Amino acid sequence: MGAKEVVQPEFEAALELSRHLLTTLGEQESHIRNVITNIRTDRYRSIRPIGS
Known part of the structure; x- marks a missing residue:
């Protein structure tokens, strides 16, 4: 449908929470x-087309 990138907001939020926790530690x-x-x-990698 023309989308070039897919972002999973819950996954990205979890990464940022992890970053904050590790920084605090x-x-x-x-x-x-x-x-x-x-x-x-x-x-x-699992959701990107091969070769991207």
């Missing part, structure tokens, strides 16, 4: 960023 921002990027990539 003293985790390094660079580590948090890497972990969240990996989780996001793995999750959205």
Whole structure:
């Protein structure tokens, strides 16, 4: 139908809550960023067309 990206708001909210929790617990921002990027990539890979 012309959509180029799909975003799952509940999933994104959960990632941001996780980021906040890890920051509060003293985790390094660079580590948090890497972990969240990996989780996001793995999750959205399942709904993206092959080759994207």
